[in-house]
Amino acid sequence: xxxxxxxxxxxxxxxxxxxxxxxxxxxxxxxxxxxxxxxxxxxxxxxxxxxxxxxxxxxxxxxxxxxxxxxxxxxxxxxxxxxxxxxxxxxxxxxxxxxxxxxxxxxxxxxxxxxxxxxxxxxxxxxxxxxxxxxxxxxxxxxxxxxxx
Numbered sequence: 001x002x003x004x005x006x007x008x009x010x011x012x013x014x015x016x017x018x019x020x021x022x023x024x025x026x027x028x029x030x031x032x033x034x035x036x037x038x039x040x041x042x043x044x045x046x047x048x049x050x051x052x053x054x055x056x057x058x059x060x061x062x063x064x065x066x067x068x069x070x071x072x073x074x075x076x077x078x079x080x081x082x083x084x085x086x087x088x089x090x091x092x093x094x095x096x097x098x099x100x101x102x103x104x105x106x107x108x109x110x111x112x113x114x115x116x117x118x119x120x121x122x123x124x125x126x127x128x129x130x131x132x133x134x135x136x137x138x139x140x141x142x143x144x145x146x147x148x149x
Contacts, residue, residue, distance in 0.1 A: 003038065007045055011037045014052040042092040074119035079111055082119065085126035089133055 015025050028051055029035060032044050040048065049057070074082070086098045099110045105125065106118045114122065 003040055003042070003045055007042075008037055011045070011048065014049065014057040018052060018055050018057055020055070042094075046087075046093055072115055074111065074114040074116055078116070078119040078123065079114075082111060082114075082122055082126060085123065085130055089126060089129045 014020075026035075028048060029037065032040065032047060034040055034044065037045075037048070083093075083098070086101075087093050090097060095111075102111060102114060102122065103109050106114065106122055108114050108118065
């Protein structure tokens with residue numbers, strides 16, 4: 001799936017904020033197996049943005065770090081775990097889809113409004129969803145072997 005204009009804009013914002021020379025930027029892309037950011041999928045984008053964070057890109061780091069300490073609300077580790085489990089289950093990093101799921105099943109319009117006790121339930125639900133998805137990819141066990149007969 002092609003990246004959105006907003007996602008590509010985030011890449012260009014990071015490059016500009018870091019003052020990254022074109023040569024260094026191209027090396028990062030080459031390490032991901034592409035020549036242009038437009039060739040990245042969502043997983044590749046996450047890896048590129050993580051590399052930018054390591055180089056000092058602050059906007060993305062702030063978003064990934066959560067919402068700070070808020071009494072009664074989901075903790076930073078819970079928020080990160082929910083986002084990680086969502087990526088594992090859905091195969092992409094679509095925050096709007098995650099927010100839609102949270103609203104449908106937990107009555108909150110965004111992860112930032114998720115109370116701590118509901119965050120635990122969301123984590124349990126997502127873990128079960130990931131486990132079921134992984135189970136679908138397995139082949140059923142074969143019948144008895146000749147040795148067992």
